Amino acid sequence: MSEIVVLDSNVLGLISNPKVSAEAMACKDWLDDLLGRETTVGIPEIVDYELRRELIRANKLLGLRSLDAFKVRFLYVPITTEMMLLAAQIWAQTRQGGIHMASGNSLDADVILAAQSLITAEKLNLDLTIATTNVRHLGRIAPAKDWRHWL
Numbered sequence: 001m002s003e004i005v006v007l008d009s010n011v012l013g014l015i016s017n018p019k020v021s022a023e024a025m026a027c028k029d030w031l032d033d034l035l036g037r038e039t040t041v042g043i044p045e046i047v048d049y050e051l052r053r054e055l056i057r058a059n060k061l062l063g064l065r066s067l068d069a070f071k072v073r074f075l076y077v078p079i080t081t082e083m084m085l086l087a088a089q090i091w092a093q094t095r096q097g098g099i100h101m102a103s104g105n106s107l108d109a110d111v112i113l114a115a116q117s118l119i120t121a122e123k124l125n126l127d128l129t130i131a132t133t134n135v136r137h138l139g140r141i142a143p144a145k146d147w148r149h150w151l
Contacts (some may be wrong), residue, residue: 005034006042006117006130009050011147016066030150041074044116048107075122087115090141099140114142
């Protein structure tokens with residue numbers, strides 16, 4: 001089965017950052033390797049939101065242009081009602097199980113990211129991995145891997 005790698009905001013931030021750093025270059029190399037294997041790369045709307053709001057707040061126009069370029073280059077996954085219903089279910093189940101990934105009144109973007117990723121992978125019949133630096137939280141609710149562990 002083919003795979004989809006869905007980018008968390010920390011990873012998308014690295015690859016879309018116009019400033020050059022060793023970590024950003026390594027992340028871009030990792031992404032190029034994925035694309036060379038014909039992996040589907042997904043950008044969930046909630047991740048775009050998380051990154052975009054900070055770029056707008058900081059008036060980072062070059063970063064916004066870069067983010068927009070990635071948004072059209074990869075599979076952009078809009079939020080649907082089905083995804084939000086699943087996110088609510090995941091949030092409630094993790095809370096009932098004693099897992100608190102965000103404060104009780106928080107939107108908890110991680111569960112929305114997980115729901116978007118799980119539903120998209122299922123609809124496309126692809127194996128899912130969420131690329132992140134936050135495996136501890138995301139790995140509890142969806143298949144997640146630190147992007148640096150692909151290297």
